[in-house]
Amino acid sequence: MVRCFLYLLLLLLPVFAGAQKVLSIKVDGSINPASAAFIKSGIDRAAESNAQCLIIRLNTPGGLLKSTRVIVSDILESPVPVVVYVSPGGAHAGSAGVFITMAAHIAAMAPSTNIGAAHPVSSQGHMDSTMNSKATNDAAAFIRSIAEKRKRNLDWAEDAVRNSVSITEIEALDKRVVDLVSPSEKELLKQIDGRSIETVTGTAVLKTADAEVEHIEMSLFERILNMISDPNMAYILMMLGFYGIMFELYNPSTMVPGIVGVICLILAFYSMHTLPVNYAGLALIIFAIILFILELKIVSNGLLGVGAVVSLVLGSIMLIRTESALEFARISWSVIISTVLVTSAFFLGIIGLGLKAQKAKVTTGVEGLVGKIGEVIAPLEPAGMVRVHGELWSAESTSGLITKGAKVKVTAVNNLKLLVEQVDI
Known part of the structure; x- marks a missing residue:
């Protein structure tokens, strides 16, 4: 009976062993505090769920160095292996993306991608040369420490910062900038299966060939912040x-x-x-x-x-x-x-x-009456009454006697008295 139970257990062991979990997140856009917080939450969630690793699918033109330092620190201190996968085809790991990719426990790229410090000159103007030199030296020292930690090409890493070099995925593999090139996430999991990874908590042997992949998306709040x-x-x-x-x-x-x-x-x-x-x-x-x-x-x-x-x-x-x-x-x-x-x-x-x-000509109020045509109600000798716009007004003629029923034109207004002249209509 015991022998049968052990035999059954050995048969089911591969099934249980294959039921591993891998978490996958996507960072597509600039590196900022929101994306840094998203990566941090992904690492924490992978650790809590005992995932084999966390895959970061990266496509970025770059971003803020302050946020980049936070991300690199989180990756270096991660208790679970972090795989940075520059994908899909056509994606780019530029500037800040170089630091993040090289900090990964495993760095991978998809076909038709590239990596390199774009070293963009801001459209808002050039920096002070002294300040730029200090910042560049600091960034160079930072990426050298990352490359040395991960045993990657230190010379290329510094060259990427100082001279803005950019290379394809094939060149990156040849120069030991990344560990492998993979056409898909599924194939990537097969390629890294069985690798021993050193983390802050010890050595982890990846079992990812048949792992279940859980894709984590940004929450609504995280998307708004991003x-x-x-x-x-x-x-x-x-x-x-x-x-x-x-x-x-x-x-x-x-x-x-x-x-x-x-x-x-x-x-x-x-x-x-x-x-x-x-x-x-x-x-x-x-x-x-x-x-x-x-x-x-x-x-x-x-x-x-x-x-x-x-x-x-x-x-x-x-x-x-x-x-x-x-x-x-x-x-x-x-x-x-x-x-x-x-x-x-x-x-x-x-x-x-x-x-x-x-x-514009005044069309309302007393001033608006100037130029209007009215009718004489009481003869103007020279004062009398006229009707303008259905209203009776005291009026005074500027052109002599005007009989009742004649048409007049308002030429001016003087203390609520209209000055008018006769017109022929």
Whole structure:
């Protein structure tokens, strides 16, 4: 009986052994505090569920170095093996993505992908050369420590930071930048099966060939935080917030613009708290809004409007200022140009309508009677009564005697008395 039980147990052992779990998350976009928190929660969840490993499917142009350091630290201290898989085909691990990929216990790439520090020069202008040199040296030391820890190509890692080199998945495999190239996640799990991985808690032997893969998606709250952490979205939210509050001040009883404006500003300032904001740029944008408002109140022949446009453009360009050229955080030129054009057109359109209204002929009130045609009710000798717009008015003739029933034209208004002249109709 015992022998039969042991035999049955041996038969079922492969089934139980194969029932392993692997967690998989996707990071597609810039590296920011939201994506760093998502990766951290993925590592924690993998540890809690005793998963064989955590796969991070990575596709990023880069991001903030501060968030990158947090992610790298979490990976290096992870109790479960972390596999960074640059995928799908056409994906790129740029700038911050290089640090994250090289920090992984296992680094893999899909066919037709590439890796490398894009070293983008911010569209908002060049950094001070001394500050850029310090930041680059710091980043180079950081990636050297990662490459040395993971026994990867140290020379290429530093070259990626200093010289912005970028290579394909085949070159990355040849240069020992990554461990393997795999066409799919399923094939990747077969390739890493049986590997011994050193983690902070000891050696782990991966059993992933037949593992069950659980894909974890960002929660709604995480997706919102990830979206507003984008510099373009922060900029748009800030401008919408300013517009909403300004409209509310002009129409206090409306309420809706004010509520929407405050919400947008709160979200924008939360986002900016996570971004490298240049407060001089922020001040210029606020100054531009003030100038636009003053243009509506003060006749400046367009000088205030021109100053507002210039201030808005400069402030938008300067708003996001990274500490290193390796960081990928900037506002798109298309967003800046669109915002400036829409804002300028709106305010200048209001100014144009105001000037047109000022030049328009008065159509209401006493002044609106000038030029109107009326009928004489009582003869004007030279004073009498006329009917204009169905109303009786005291009138005085400027062209001599005018008989009852004659048609007259209002030429002026003097102390509620109409001055009229006879017309032939």
